[in-house]
Amino acid sequence: xxxxxxxxxxxxxxxxxxxxxxxxxxxxxxxxxxxxxxxxxxxxxxxxxxxxxxxxxxxxxxxxxxxxxxxxxxxxxxxxxxxxxxxxxxxxxxxxxxxxxxxxxxxxxxxxxxxxxxxxxxxxxxxxxxxxxxxxxxxxxxxxxxxxxxxxxxxxxxxxxxxxxxxxxxxxxxxxxxxxxxxxxxxxxxxxxxxxxxxxxxxxxxxxxxxxxxxxxxxxxxxxxxxxxxxxxxxxxxxxxxxxxxxxxxxxxxxxxxxxxxxxxxxxxxxxxxxxxxxxxxxxxxxxxxxxxxxxxxxxxxxxxxxxxxxxxxxxxxxxxxxxxxxxxxxxxxxxxxxxxxxxxxxxxxxxxxxxxxxxxxxxxxxxxxxxxxxxxxxxxxxxxxxxxxxxxxxxxxxxxxxxxxxxxxxxxxxxxxxxxxxxxxxxxxxxxxxxxxxxxxxxxxxxxxxxxxxxxxxxxxxxxxxxxxxxx
Numbered sequence: 001x002x003x004x005x006x007x008x009x010x011x012x013x014x015x016x017x018x019x020x021x022x023x024x025x026x027x028x029x030x031x032x033x034x035x036x037x038x039x040x041x042x043x044x045x046x047x048x049x050x051x052x053x054x055x056x057x058x059x060x061x062x063x064x065x066x067x068x069x070x071x072x073x074x075x076x077x078x079x080x081x082x083x084x085x086x087x088x089x090x091x092x093x094x095x096x097x098x099x100x101x102x103x104x105x106x107x108x109x110x111x112x113x114x115x116x117x118x119x120x121x122x123x124x125x126x127x128x129x130x131x132x133x134x135x136x137x138x139x140x141x142x143x144x145x146x147x148x149x150x151x152x153x154x155x156x157x158x159x160x161x162x163x164x165x166x167x168x169x170x171x172x173x174x175x176x177x178x179x180x181x182x183x184x185x186x187x188x189x190x191x192x193x194x195x196x197x198x199x200x201x202x203x204x205x206x207x208x209x210x211x212x213x214x215x216x217x218x219x220x221x222x223x224x225x226x227x228x229x230x231x232x233x234x235x236x237x238x239x240x241x242x243x244x245x246x247x248x249x250x251x252x253x254x255x256x257x258x259x260x261x262x263x264x265x266x267x268x269x270x271x272x273x274x275x276x277x278x279x280x281x282x283x284x285x286x287x288x289x290x291x292x293x294x295x296x297x298x299x300x301x302x303x304x305x306x307x308x309x310x311x312x313x314x315x316x317x318x319x320x321x322x323x324x325x326x327x328x329x330x331x332x333x334x335x336x337x338x339x340x341x342x343x344x345x346x347x348x349x350x351x352x353x354x355x356x357x358x359x360x361x362x363x364x365x366x367x368x369x370x371x372x373x374x375x376x377x378x379x380x381x382x383x384x385x386x387x388x389x390x391x392x393x394x395x396x397x398x399x400x401x402x403x404x405x406x407x408x409x410x411x412x413x414x415x416x417x418x419x420x421x422x423x424x425x426x427x428x429x430x431x432x433x434x435x436x437x438x439x440x441x442x443x444x445x446x447x448x449x450x451x452x453x454x455x456x457x458x459x460x461x462x463x464x465x466x467x468x469x470x471x472x473x
Contacts, residue, residue, distance in 0.1 A: 033057045090185035094149045117175035133174035143172040189216045196259035197231030214238035232318040273321040303344040327359040339465040349466040382459045389463025
């Protein structure tokens, strides 16, 4: 409350509320009452006085709540917050988001800057207009309005003429298009980290609205539970909900526009990605089978990785699928970090197994799409390969030589990364010979199929870099 009440944006709004109540002044008695309650042992030793303080504190809080619950307060304060949390993701620097604006009421500011010019344009005669709008082709009298106010799309046409062909800019728009562009942020679904997504489900307007409404509902649900959620996660959650309702819902060939770090990324979801996501959502996974291959990855990530504070594994998986890219390099990197026991990771060998299973589905769909012989890798066989790796780890652990398992995992990963199945098998044969055990048949039988062999090899390493269970665990 103190942060919001004393913020510069709220101070500007106080002038618009028809009330003499001083919110900042009302905070002062609350401060002193809270300090009294926070004293050591106050609540246990002075129950009667504590009750009196709490009653007084409640009365003061109710006054402030009453101020913010007024009709004019509810009209202005939430809107002011939306200006800085949502609207400025799409555009900035003009009208109510212009720091030098002279109009205190931002509703009036928007009206004068965006709406009134449309009324004037519709009332005017445009028979003699020399120019045309670069978006809709309507005639315009002058080249005054442009895309420059839009984030990630426009540029300052007055100062950066070199951005235009032959230094002669023709990217000007009419007042109607400017009004519509000001509504961009109403179409996007933003999270608390200023990331957004819009699904251009252009088969019909009704389906487009449903698709985007589904995303925002999924986002709200996750925000209530976890505080924040990525747009990619909301998109797949919405997709899963739609699949549960009707079997023919498909995201294939639909354009998804992702907004992140002030940039827009345009992707047309390939049929391959839509099929992989759909099938991954249907495969039960986890210790109790209550999750699927995607939901089990929700909270996986790496702190301070690749220039970002938190690198989401889930987002990276979806991003790669949208680009029709396999997950081999991501799995390799995760196994290397887990083997090195990095402190900034939030995943384990079970999550790596989920990625391997998704990757298997990817290759099955890819070979079918290309008309090649379908890859046959079973989920149970992958689990057996992980178990084989865990048995080798247990052998080293029983002999108090777990460091040897880590060294072995590193050598095997190097062989996988260099696409050298022969080297991988030479190392495995040496290990199994020293332990007087039989090498898993899935490795031997598939050495001539690089992609299949890789899946089994990575599953084996996932078991090797896991944790040894002791006693009754």
